[in-house]
Protein backbone atom coordinates (compact mmCIF):
# COMPACT_ATOMS: atom_id res chain seq x y z
CA UNK A 416 0.00 0.00 0.00
CA UNK A 417 1.21 3.50 -0.83
CA UNK A 418 1.90 5.65 2.23
CA UNK A 419 0.46 9.18 2.35
CA UNK A 420 4.01 10.55 2.04
CA UNK A 421 4.72 8.48 -1.08
CA UNK A 422 1.36 9.45 -2.54
CA UNK A 423 2.16 13.12 -1.94
CA UNK A 424 5.56 12.78 -3.59
CA UNK A 425 3.91 11.17 -6.64
CA UNK A 426 1.26 13.88 -6.88
CA UNK A 427 3.84 16.67 -6.55
CA UNK A 428 5.96 15.08 -9.29
CA UNK A 429 2.92 14.91 -11.60
CA UNK A 430 1.28 18.29 -10.98
CA UNK A 431 4.50 20.24 -10.33
CA UNK A 432 6.34 19.06 -13.44
CA UNK A 433 7.42 21.69 -16.00
CA UNK A 434 5.95 19.29 -18.58
CA UNK A 435 2.53 19.20 -16.87
CA UNK A 436 -0.52 19.83 -19.05
CA UNK A 437 -3.71 20.69 -17.13
CA UNK A 438 -6.25 19.29 -19.60
CA UNK A 439 -4.31 16.05 -19.88
CA UNK A 440 -3.99 15.62 -16.10
CA UNK A 441 -7.54 16.62 -15.19
CA UNK A 442 -9.32 14.89 -18.03
CA UNK A 443 -7.69 13.23 -21.03
CA UNK A 444 -5.61 10.68 -19.12
CA UNK A 445 -8.69 9.11 -17.49
CA UNK A 446 -10.61 6.26 -19.19
CA UNK A 447 -12.97 7.81 -21.75
CA UNK A 448 -15.96 5.79 -20.55
CA UNK A 449 -15.43 6.57 -16.84
CA UNK A 450 -18.08 8.85 -15.33
CA UNK A 451 -16.67 12.22 -14.24
CA UNK A 452 -19.91 13.74 -12.95
CA UNK A 453 -23.46 12.71 -12.16
CA UNK A 454 -25.41 15.83 -13.11
CA UNK A 455 -28.60 16.26 -11.10
CA UNK A 456 -31.36 18.71 -12.04
CA UNK A 457 -33.67 20.27 -9.44
CA UNK A 458 -36.45 17.84 -10.49
CA UNK A 459 -34.00 15.03 -9.57
CA UNK A 460 -33.52 13.83 -13.15
CA UNK A 461 -29.89 12.90 -13.64
CA UNK A 462 -27.37 12.03 -16.33
CA UNK A 463 -23.76 10.93 -16.44
CA UNK A 464 -20.98 12.97 -18.02
CA UNK A 465 -17.95 10.88 -18.98
CA UNK A 466 -14.32 11.91 -19.31
CA UNK A 467 -14.53 11.03 -23.01
CA UNK A 468 -17.42 13.47 -23.53
CA UNK A 469 -15.52 16.12 -21.62
CA UNK A 470 -12.38 15.66 -23.74
CA UNK A 471 -14.40 16.00 -26.94
CA UNK A 472 -16.59 18.97 -25.97
CA UNK A 473 -13.88 20.92 -24.17
CA UNK A 474 -11.55 20.38 -27.16
CA UNK A 475 -14.14 21.95 -29.44
CA UNK A 476 -14.82 24.82 -27.05
CA UNK A 477 -11.05 25.41 -26.75
CA UNK A 478 -10.89 25.89 -30.54
CA UNK A 479 -13.72 28.44 -30.27
CA UNK A 480 -11.88 30.30 -27.51
CA UNK A 481 -8.65 30.26 -29.53
CA UNK A 482 -10.61 31.86 -32.40
CA UNK A 483 -11.62 34.62 -29.97
CA UNK A 484 -7.93 35.23 -29.30
CA UNK A 485 -7.59 33.40 -25.97
CA UNK A 486 -4.09 32.05 -25.32
CA UNK A 487 -1.83 30.99 -22.42
CA UNK A 488 -2.12 33.20 -19.33
CA UNK A 489 -5.30 34.99 -20.51
CA UNK A 490 -8.17 35.29 -18.03
CA UNK A 491 -11.52 33.68 -18.86
CA UNK A 492 -14.37 33.95 -16.35
CA UNK A 493 -17.44 31.76 -15.72
CA UNK A 494 -20.70 33.07 -14.29
CA UNK A 495 -22.43 29.69 -14.33
CA UNK A 496 -24.30 27.25 -12.14
CA UNK A 497 -23.20 23.67 -11.53
CA UNK A 498 -23.69 22.18 -14.98
CA UNK A 499 -21.99 20.22 -17.76
CA UNK A 500 -21.31 23.55 -19.51
CA UNK A 501 -19.36 24.81 -16.50
CA UNK A 502 -17.04 21.79 -16.51
CA UNK A 503 -16.62 21.94 -20.28
CA UNK A 504 -15.77 25.65 -20.06
CA UNK A 505 -13.15 25.02 -17.35
CA UNK A 506 -11.43 22.30 -19.31
CA UNK A 507 -11.52 24.39 -22.49
CA UNK A 508 -9.85 27.26 -20.64
CA UNK A 509 -7.15 24.97 -19.26
CA UNK A 510 -6.65 23.26 -22.63
CA UNK A 511 -5.36 26.62 -23.87
CA UNK A 512 -3.18 27.29 -20.82
CA UNK A 513 -5.56 30.13 -19.91
CA UNK A 514 -6.62 31.09 -16.36
CA UNK A 515 -10.12 30.48 -14.96
CA UNK A 516 -11.77 33.33 -13.01
CA UNK A 517 -14.77 31.89 -11.09
CA UNK A 518 -17.76 34.16 -10.51
CA UNK A 519 -20.45 33.21 -8.01
CA UNK A 520 -23.92 33.22 -9.56
CA UNK A 521 -25.39 35.23 -6.67
CA UNK A 522 -23.05 38.14 -7.44
CA UNK A 523 -24.55 41.47 -8.47
CA UNK A 524 -22.82 43.45 -11.26
CA UNK A 525 -20.44 45.39 -8.94
CA UNK A 526 -18.98 42.17 -7.47
CA UNK A 527 -18.56 40.78 -10.97
CA UNK A 528 -16.91 44.01 -12.11
CA UNK A 529 -14.30 43.87 -9.32
CA UNK A 530 -13.23 40.42 -10.43
CA UNK A 531 -13.06 40.86 -14.21
CA UNK A 532 -12.04 44.45 -14.83
CA UNK A 533 -8.41 45.27 -14.27
CA UNK A 534 -7.15 41.72 -14.88
CA UNK A 535 -7.78 41.73 -18.62
CA UNK A 536 -10.49 39.04 -18.61
CA UNK A 537 -11.00 38.29 -22.30
CA UNK A 538 -14.10 36.11 -22.28
CA UNK A 539 -16.96 35.50 -19.84
CA UNK A 540 -19.01 32.31 -20.05
CA UNK A 541 -22.46 33.07 -18.72
CA UNK A 542 -25.67 31.16 -18.05
CA UNK A 543 -28.58 32.59 -20.02
CA UNK A 544 -30.41 33.58 -16.82
CA UNK A 545 -27.35 35.56 -15.66
CA UNK A 546 -26.73 37.30 -19.00
CA UNK A 547 -28.35 40.63 -18.06
CA UNK A 548 -25.82 41.15 -15.24
CA UNK A 549 -23.12 41.70 -17.86
CA UNK A 550 -24.98 44.52 -19.59
CA UNK A 551 -23.12 47.81 -19.31
CA UNK A 552 -24.05 49.63 -16.10
CA UNK A 553 -22.37 52.28 -13.93
CA UNK A 554 -20.95 49.52 -11.74
CA UNK A 555 -19.85 47.53 -14.73
CA UNK A 556 -18.59 49.70 -17.58
CA UNK A 557 -18.66 48.35 -21.13
CA UNK A 558 -15.41 46.83 -22.32
CA UNK A 559 -15.24 46.48 -26.04
CA UNK A 560 -12.43 43.92 -25.80
CA UNK A 561 -14.35 41.43 -23.65
CA UNK A 562 -16.43 38.71 -25.29
CA UNK A 563 -19.37 36.79 -23.84
CA UNK A 564 -20.50 33.22 -24.54
CA UNK A 565 -23.98 32.32 -23.31
CA UNK A 566 -25.78 29.06 -22.65
CA UNK A 567 -29.18 28.77 -24.31
CA UNK A 568 -29.80 30.51 -27.65
CA UNK A 569 -27.44 33.08 -29.21
CA UNK A 570 -28.46 36.55 -28.19
CA UNK A 571 -27.85 39.85 -29.94
CA UNK A 572 -24.34 39.08 -31.18
CA UNK A 573 -23.47 36.88 -28.18
CA UNK A 574 -22.65 33.39 -29.46
CA UNK A 575 -24.36 30.35 -27.96
CA UNK A 576 -22.30 27.76 -26.10
CA UNK A 577 -23.85 24.81 -27.95
CA UNK A 578 -23.44 26.46 -31.39
CA UNK A 579 -19.74 27.05 -30.78
CA UNK A 580 -19.21 23.42 -29.82
CA UNK A 581 -21.07 22.23 -32.91
CA UNK A 582 -19.16 24.58 -35.22
CA UNK A 583 -15.59 23.90 -34.10
CA UNK A 584 -13.33 20.87 -34.44
CA UNK A 585 -11.45 19.73 -31.32
CA UNK A 586 -8.24 21.62 -30.62
CA UNK A 587 -5.33 19.61 -31.92
CA UNK A 588 -3.04 19.82 -28.93
CA UNK A 589 -3.54 21.00 -25.36
CA UNK A 590 -1.05 23.60 -24.14
CA UNK A 591 1.71 22.43 -21.78
CA UNK A 592 2.07 25.32 -19.34
CA UNK A 593 3.84 23.46 -16.48
CA UNK A 594 3.21 23.16 -12.75
CA UNK A 595 3.97 26.78 -11.88
CA UNK A 596 1.56 28.30 -14.40
CA UNK A 597 -1.64 29.73 -12.89
CA UNK A 598 -4.80 27.80 -13.69
CA UNK A 599 -7.27 29.74 -11.50
CA UNK A 600 -7.53 33.27 -10.18
CA UNK A 601 -9.89 32.97 -7.25
CA UNK A 602 -10.92 35.75 -4.91
CA UNK A 603 -11.18 35.18 -1.14
CA UNK A 604 -14.60 35.50 0.47
CA UNK A 605 -14.16 39.02 1.84
CA UNK A 606 -15.06 38.04 5.39
CA UNK A 607 -12.59 40.52 6.86
CA UNK A 608 -12.56 43.23 4.19
CA UNK A 609 -12.28 43.51 0.43
CA UNK A 610 -11.63 40.19 -1.35
CA UNK A 611 -8.09 39.34 -2.47
CA UNK A 612 -7.17 37.66 -5.77
CA UNK A 613 -5.33 34.37 -5.29
CA UNK A 614 -3.50 32.95 -8.32
CA UNK A 615 -3.61 29.15 -8.09
CA UNK A 616 -0.85 27.27 -9.96
CA UNK A 617 -1.35 23.76 -11.34
CA UNK A 618 1.07 22.52 -8.65
CA UNK A 619 -1.60 23.31 -6.03
CA UNK A 620 -3.73 20.49 -7.44
CA UNK A 621 -1.36 18.03 -5.70
CA UNK A 622 -2.45 19.56 -2.38
CA UNK A 623 -6.12 19.48 -3.37
CA UNK A 624 -5.89 15.83 -4.42
CA UNK A 625 -4.22 14.92 -1.11
CA UNK A 626 -7.14 16.39 0.85
CA UNK A 627 -9.68 14.69 -1.43
CA UNK A 628 -7.95 11.38 -0.85
CA UNK A 629 -7.08 11.60 2.84
CA UNK A 630 -9.23 14.34 4.38
CA UNK A 631 -12.46 13.44 2.59
CA UNK A 632 -11.50 9.82 1.81
CA UNK A 633 -13.29 10.06 -1.52
CA UNK A 634 -13.07 6.50 -2.89
CA UNK A 635 -13.95 5.15 -6.34
CA UNK A 636 -16.88 3.28 -4.76
CA UNK A 637 -18.33 6.45 -3.17
CA UNK A 638 -21.30 8.50 -4.28
CA UNK A 639 -19.54 11.74 -3.45
CA UNK A 640 -21.32 15.09 -3.20
CA UNK A 641 -19.73 18.34 -2.09
CA UNK A 642 -22.61 20.82 -1.93
CA UNK A 643 -20.38 23.92 -1.70
CA UNK A 644 -20.61 26.34 -4.60
CA UNK A 645 -17.78 26.22 -7.18
CA UNK A 646 -17.67 30.03 -7.08
CA UNK A 647 -15.63 29.58 -3.86
CA UNK A 648 -12.55 27.64 -2.86
CA UNK A 649 -14.16 24.68 -1.07
CA UNK A 650 -16.59 24.03 -3.92
CA UNK A 651 -14.22 24.71 -6.80
CA UNK A 652 -11.23 22.81 -5.43
CA UNK A 653 -13.10 19.85 -3.95
CA UNK A 654 -16.23 19.35 -6.02
CA UNK A 655 -14.58 19.93 -9.40
CA UNK A 656 -10.79 20.17 -9.53
CA UNK A 657 -9.68 17.42 -7.13
CA UNK A 658 -12.26 14.83 -8.31
CA UNK A 659 -11.13 15.53 -11.90
CA UNK A 660 -7.48 15.20 -10.86
CA UNK A 661 -8.11 11.80 -9.26
CA UNK A 662 -10.51 10.62 -11.97
CA UNK A 663 -13.27 10.03 -9.39
CA UNK A 664 -16.98 10.58 -9.93
CA UNK A 665 -18.71 13.48 -8.17
CA UNK A 666 -22.34 14.55 -7.98
CA UNK A 667 -23.10 18.08 -9.23
CA UNK A 668 -26.52 19.48 -8.42
CA UNK A 669 -27.74 22.19 -10.77
CA UNK A 670 -29.41 24.30 -8.11
CA UNK A 671 -28.84 26.53 -5.14
CA UNK A 672 -29.27 25.20 -1.62
CA UNK A 673 -32.56 24.18 -0.10
CA UNK A 674 -32.98 21.74 2.79
CA UNK A 675 -35.71 19.76 1.03
CA UNK A 676 -33.65 19.32 -2.16
CA UNK A 677 -30.57 18.38 -0.12
CA UNK A 678 -32.46 15.61 1.68
CA UNK A 679 -33.90 14.40 -1.64
CA UNK A 680 -30.48 14.24 -3.34
CA UNK A 681 -28.86 12.49 -0.37
CA UNK A 682 -31.57 9.86 -0.33
CA UNK A 683 -32.41 9.40 -4.05
CA UNK A 684 -28.78 9.09 -5.14
CA UNK A 685 -27.68 7.17 -2.04
CA UNK A 686 -24.89 9.63 -1.32
CA UNK A 687 -22.19 7.98 0.80
CA UNK A 688 -19.71 10.85 1.15
CA UNK A 689 -21.05 14.37 1.75
CA UNK A 690 -19.24 17.67 2.28
CA UNK A 691 -20.72 21.13 2.93
CA UNK A 692 -20.23 24.28 4.97
CA UNK A 693 -21.51 24.40 8.56
CA UNK A 694 -24.40 26.65 7.48
CA UNK A 695 -25.79 23.78 5.42
CA UNK A 696 -25.74 21.39 8.38
CA UNK A 697 -27.30 24.03 10.63
CA UNK A 698 -30.01 24.76 8.05
CA UNK A 699 -30.78 21.04 7.71
CA UNK A 700 -30.98 20.77 11.46
CA UNK A 701 -33.49 23.61 11.76
CA UNK A 702 -35.52 22.87 8.62
CA UNK A 703 -39.06 21.60 8.74
CA UNK A 704 -38.43 19.28 5.79
CA UNK A 705 -38.69 15.64 6.89
CA UNK A 706 -35.45 13.64 7.19
CA UNK A 707 -35.44 10.67 4.81
CA UNK A 708 -35.09 7.27 6.41
CA UNK A 709 -32.89 5.61 3.82
CA UNK A 710 -29.70 7.68 4.12
CA UNK A 711 -26.50 5.76 3.26
CA UNK A 712 -23.94 8.29 4.48
CA UNK A 713 -20.51 6.92 5.34
CA UNK A 714 -18.74 10.27 5.83
CA UNK A 715 -19.81 13.89 6.39
CA UNK A 716 -17.30 16.74 6.35
CA UNK A 717 -17.55 20.43 7.08
CA UNK A 718 -15.24 23.36 6.30
CA UNK A 719 -15.12 27.08 5.74
CA UNK A 720 -16.37 28.30 9.11
CA UNK A 721 -16.28 27.01 12.65
CA UNK A 722 -18.44 23.94 13.12
CA UNK A 723 -20.56 24.79 16.13
CA UNK A 724 -20.82 21.87 18.52
CA UNK A 725 -24.62 21.70 18.37
CA UNK A 726 -24.34 20.10 14.93
CA UNK A 727 -22.35 17.07 16.06
CA UNK A 728 -24.85 15.19 18.29
CA UNK A 729 -27.63 16.11 15.85
CA UNK A 730 -25.65 14.67 12.93
CA UNK A 731 -24.86 11.45 14.74
CA UNK A 732 -28.53 11.01 15.58
CA UNK A 733 -29.99 12.13 12.28
CA UNK A 734 -27.39 11.34 9.62
CA UNK A 735 -25.98 8.29 11.34
CA UNK A 736 -22.40 9.62 11.12
CA UNK A 737 -20.50 12.44 12.78
CA UNK A 738 -19.65 15.57 10.82
CA UNK A 739 -15.86 16.00 10.90
CA UNK A 740 -14.41 19.50 10.83
CA UNK A 741 -11.73 20.49 8.32
CA UNK A 742 -9.86 23.77 8.03
CA UNK A 743 -8.48 25.61 5.04
CA UNK A 744 -8.34 28.79 3.02
CA UNK A 745 -8.52 29.95 -0.57
CA UNK A 746 -4.75 30.43 -0.22
CA UNK A 747 -4.08 26.84 0.97
CA UNK A 748 -6.82 24.46 0.02
CA UNK A 749 -7.22 22.33 3.15
CA UNK A 750 -4.28 22.03 5.52
CA UNK A 751 -5.82 20.76 8.77
CA UNK A 752 -8.45 18.08 9.17
CA UNK A 753 -10.08 15.41 11.21
CA UNK A 754 -9.20 13.13 8.33
CA UNK A 755 -11.57 10.36 7.32
CA UNK A 756 -9.00 8.10 5.62
CA UNK A 757 -8.24 5.06 7.81
CA UNK A 758 -4.46 5.70 7.50
CA UNK A 759 -4.88 9.07 9.20
CA UNK A 760 -8.09 8.71 11.16
CA UNK A 761 -7.47 9.56 14.78
CA UNK A 762 -9.57 10.28 17.75
CA UNK A 763 -11.89 13.29 17.27
CA UNK A 764 -11.40 15.74 20.13
CA UNK A 765 -14.44 17.88 20.87
CA UNK A 766 -14.11 21.35 19.36
CA UNK A 767 -10.97 20.52 17.39
CA UNK A 768 -10.65 20.99 13.64
CA UNK A 769 -8.08 18.18 13.60
CA UNK A 770 -4.38 17.96 12.87
CA UNK A 771 -2.17 19.16 10.03
CA UNK A 772 -2.50 16.89 7.00
CA UNK A 773 0.60 15.26 5.49
CA UNK A 774 2.54 17.87 3.52
CA UNK A 775 1.66 20.70 5.92
CA UNK A 776 3.36 21.93 9.09
CA UNK A 777 1.04 24.23 10.96
CA UNK A 778 2.35 26.09 13.99
CA UNK A 779 0.75 28.43 16.52
CA UNK A 780 2.98 31.52 16.85
CA UNK A 781 3.04 34.07 19.65
CA UNK A 782 1.39 37.43 18.91
CA UNK A 783 4.71 39.22 19.35
CA UNK A 784 7.07 37.20 17.18
CA UNK A 785 7.70 34.12 15.09
CA UNK A 786 8.10 31.91 18.12
CA UNK A 787 5.86 28.92 18.80
CA UNK A 788 3.30 29.86 21.44
CA UNK A 789 3.46 26.55 23.27
CA UNK A 790 0.82 23.94 24.06
CA UNK A 791 -2.59 25.33 24.89
CA UNK A 792 -1.61 28.96 24.35
CA UNK A 793 -3.67 30.96 21.88
CA UNK A 794 -1.64 32.35 18.99
CA UNK A 795 -1.50 33.00 15.26
CA UNK A 796 -2.13 29.98 13.00
CA UNK A 797 0.86 29.92 10.65
CA UNK A 798 2.17 27.59 7.98
CA UNK A 799 5.84 26.71 8.23
CA UNK A 800 6.62 27.05 4.52
CA UNK A 801 10.07 25.49 4.94
CA UNK A 802 8.47 22.26 6.15
CA UNK A 803 5.30 22.20 4.07
CA UNK A 804 5.98 20.60 0.68
CA UNK A 805 2.34 21.20 -0.34
CA UNK A 806 2.46 24.98 0.30
CA UNK A 807 1.83 26.60 -3.05
CA UNK A 808 0.57 30.13 -2.35
CA UNK A 809 3.19 32.80 -3.06
CA UNK A 810 1.19 36.03 -3.00
CA UNK A 811 -1.96 37.90 -4.00
CA UNK A 812 -2.47 39.16 -7.52
CA UNK A 813 -1.14 42.71 -7.89
CA UNK A 814 -1.15 43.36 -4.12
CA UNK A 815 2.39 43.41 -2.77
CA UNK A 816 1.41 45.12 0.48
CA UNK A 817 -1.29 42.63 1.32
CA UNK A 818 1.07 39.79 0.42
CA UNK A 819 3.80 41.23 2.67
CA UNK A 820 1.37 41.28 5.62
CA UNK A 821 0.85 37.55 5.23
CA UNK A 822 4.49 36.38 5.13
CA UNK A 823 7.42 36.76 7.51
CA UNK A 824 10.22 38.82 5.95
CA UNK A 825 12.29 35.65 5.37
CA UNK A 826 9.22 33.92 3.86
CA UNK A 827 9.57 31.06 6.33
CA UNK A 828 6.07 31.68 7.77
CA UNK A 829 2.72 32.26 6.15
CA UNK A 830 0.24 33.85 8.59
CA UNK A 831 -3.30 32.64 7.97
CA UNK A 832 -4.91 35.54 9.86
CA UNK A 833 -6.62 33.11 12.25
CA UNK A 834 -5.91 32.40 15.90
CA UNK A 835 -6.10 29.02 17.58
CA UNK A 836 -4.50 26.75 20.15
CA UNK A 837 -2.74 23.44 19.69
CA UNK A 838 -2.69 20.60 22.22
CA UNK A 839 0.22 18.28 23.00
CA UNK A 840 -0.82 15.87 20.22
CA UNK A 841 -1.06 18.52 17.50
CA UNK A 842 -4.86 18.94 17.53
CA UNK A 843 -5.83 22.50 16.61
CA UNK A 844 -8.70 24.38 18.22
CA UNK A 845 -9.96 27.39 16.26
CA UNK A 846 -10.49 30.54 18.33
CA UNK A 847 -11.21 33.33 15.86
CA UNK A 848 -10.03 35.37 12.97
CA UNK A 849 -7.29 37.67 14.20
CA UNK A 850 -9.52 40.72 13.68
CA UNK A 851 -12.40 39.18 15.62
CA UNK A 852 -10.53 38.35 18.84
CA UNK A 853 -12.02 40.20 21.80
CA UNK A 854 -9.66 41.55 24.47
CA UNK A 855 -11.54 41.86 27.72
CA UNK A 856 -9.88 42.69 31.02
CA UNK A 857 -6.63 41.11 29.86
CA UNK A 858 -8.34 37.95 28.53
CA UNK A 859 -8.40 37.04 24.86
CA UNK A 860 -11.81 35.67 23.96
CA UNK A 861 -12.59 34.00 20.65
CA UNK A 862 -16.19 34.75 19.59
CA UNK A 863 -16.59 31.19 18.38
CA UNK A 864 -16.54 29.76 21.92
CA UNK A 865 -19.39 32.02 22.95
CA UNK A 866 -21.30 31.58 19.70
CA UNK A 867 -21.15 27.80 20.10
CA UNK A 868 -22.89 27.97 23.46
CA UNK A 869 -25.54 30.36 22.14
CA UNK A 870 -26.15 28.19 19.05
CA UNK A 871 -26.70 25.15 21.25
CA UNK A 872 -29.72 26.83 22.89
CA UNK A 873 -33.02 25.51 21.56
CA UNK A 874 -34.34 29.01 20.74
CA UNK A 875 -31.32 29.95 18.62
CA UNK A 876 -30.65 29.37 14.92
CA UNK A 877 -27.28 31.15 14.86
CA UNK A 878 -25.31 33.81 16.65
CA UNK A 879 -22.38 36.19 16.17
CA UNK A 880 -20.39 37.80 18.94
CA UNK A 881 -18.23 40.93 18.67
CA UNK A 882 -16.29 43.14 21.06
CA UNK A 883 -17.22 46.77 21.75
CA UNK A 884 -14.95 49.28 23.49
CA UNK A 885 -15.45 49.54 27.25
CA UNK A 886 -13.64 52.03 29.49
CA UNK A 887 -13.13 49.64 32.32
CA UNK A 888 -12.47 46.34 30.63
CA UNK A 889 -11.03 47.36 27.26
CA UNK A 890 -13.79 45.52 25.42
CA UNK A 891 -17.00 43.73 26.35
CA UNK A 892 -19.01 41.23 24.36
CA UNK A 893 -22.16 41.94 22.38
CA UNK A 894 -24.14 39.14 20.73
CA UNK A 895 -26.35 39.20 17.65
CA UNK A 896 -28.77 36.30 17.73
CA UNK A 897 -31.14 34.90 15.12
CA UNK A 898 -34.03 33.11 16.81
CA UNK A 899 -36.21 30.23 15.67
CA UNK A 900 -39.65 31.46 14.59
CA UNK A 901 -41.24 29.83 17.63
CA UNK A 902 -38.91 31.54 20.14
CA UNK A 903 -40.05 34.49 22.27
CA UNK A 904 -37.49 37.32 22.44
CA UNK A 905 -37.43 39.26 25.71
CA UNK A 906 -35.61 39.84 28.96
CA UNK A 907 -36.20 36.30 30.14
CA UNK A 908 -34.54 34.80 27.08
CA UNK A 909 -31.65 37.28 27.31
CA UNK A 910 -31.00 36.24 30.91
CA UNK A 911 -31.22 32.58 29.94
CA UNK A 912 -28.70 33.00 27.11
CA UNK A 913 -26.32 34.97 29.32
CA UNK A 914 -26.55 32.27 31.95
CA UNK A 915 -25.93 29.58 29.33
CA UNK A 916 -22.64 31.29 28.37
CA UNK A 917 -21.62 31.69 32.02
CA UNK A 918 -22.13 28.01 32.76
CA UNK A 919 -21.26 26.63 29.32
CA UNK A 920 -18.11 28.65 28.61
CA UNK A 921 -16.86 31.17 31.18
CA UNK A 922 -18.44 33.39 33.80
CA UNK A 923 -16.71 36.56 32.60
CA UNK A 924 -17.39 36.10 28.90
CA UNK A 925 -21.16 36.48 28.76
CA UNK A 926 -22.54 39.02 26.27
CA UNK A 927 -23.44 42.26 28.07
CA UNK A 928 -26.02 43.07 25.38
CA UNK A 929 -27.96 40.82 23.06
CA UNK A 930 -29.55 41.96 19.82
CA UNK A 931 -32.21 39.73 18.32
CA UNK A 932 -31.92 40.16 14.57
CA UNK A 933 -33.71 38.58 11.61
CA UNK A 934 -30.39 37.63 9.96
CA UNK A 935 -26.63 38.07 10.20
CA UNK A 936 -24.59 39.93 7.57
CA UNK A 937 -22.85 37.34 5.42
CA UNK A 938 -20.44 37.14 2.51
CA UNK A 939 -21.99 35.73 -0.65
CA UNK A 940 -20.35 32.43 0.34
CA UNK A 941 -22.31 32.47 3.60
CA UNK A 942 -19.68 33.55 6.15
CA UNK A 943 -20.58 35.87 8.99
CA UNK A 944 -19.03 39.33 8.57
CA UNK A 945 -18.41 40.42 12.14
CA UNK A 946 -16.67 43.60 10.99
CA UNK A 947 -20.03 44.82 9.65
CA UNK A 948 -21.64 44.15 13.03
CA UNK A 949 -18.89 46.16 14.72
CA UNK A 950 -19.50 48.98 12.25
CA UNK A 951 -23.23 48.79 12.96
CA UNK A 952 -22.56 49.19 16.68
CA UNK A 953 -20.14 52.06 16.13
CA UNK A 954 -22.70 53.85 13.94
CA UNK A 955 -25.25 53.33 16.71
CA UNK A 956 -27.68 51.66 14.31
CA UNK A 957 -28.03 48.53 16.44
CA UNK A 958 -30.03 48.92 19.62
CA UNK A 959 -29.70 46.21 22.20
CA UNK A 960 -32.93 44.43 23.02
CA UNK A 961 -31.87 44.59 26.61
CA UNK A 962 -28.78 44.79 28.85
Ligand SMILES: Nc1ncnc2c1ncn2[C@@H]1O[C@H](COP(=O)(O)OP(=O)(O)OP(=O)(O)O)[C@@H](O)[C@H]1O
Pocket residue numbers: 603604605606607608609610611648717718719720721722740741742743744745746768831832833845847848942
Ligand atom coordinates in the same frame (compact mmCIF):
# COMPACT_ATOMS: atom_id res chain seq x y z
N1 LIG B 1 -12.96 24.49 10.00
C1 LIG B 1 -12.89 25.80 10.16
N2 LIG B 1 -13.07 26.34 11.39
C2 LIG B 1 -13.00 27.68 11.59
N3 LIG B 1 -12.78 28.57 10.60
C3 LIG B 1 -12.59 28.09 9.36
C4 LIG B 1 -12.61 26.70 9.08
N4 LIG B 1 -12.36 26.55 7.78
C5 LIG B 1 -12.17 27.79 7.27
N5 LIG B 1 -12.32 28.72 8.19
C6 LIG B 1 -12.24 30.20 8.05
O1 LIG B 1 -12.32 30.54 6.68
C7 LIG B 1 -11.16 31.27 6.28
C8 LIG B 1 -10.83 31.02 4.84
O2 LIG B 1 -11.89 31.46 4.05
P1 LIG B 1 -11.71 32.10 2.61
O3 LIG B 1 -10.42 31.70 2.02
O4 LIG B 1 -12.95 31.77 1.86
O5 LIG B 1 -11.68 33.63 2.76
P2 LIG B 1 -12.02 34.53 3.97
O6 LIG B 1 -10.86 34.44 4.92
O7 LIG B 1 -13.36 34.13 4.50
O8 LIG B 1 -12.11 35.97 3.33
P3 LIG B 1 -11.08 37.20 3.43
O9 LIG B 1 -9.68 36.62 3.47
O10 LIG B 1 -11.37 37.94 2.19
O11 LIG B 1 -11.49 37.91 4.68
C9 LIG B 1 -10.09 30.80 7.24
O12 LIG B 1 -9.03 31.70 7.33
C10 LIG B 1 -10.88 30.67 8.54
O13 LIG B 1 -11.05 31.92 9.16
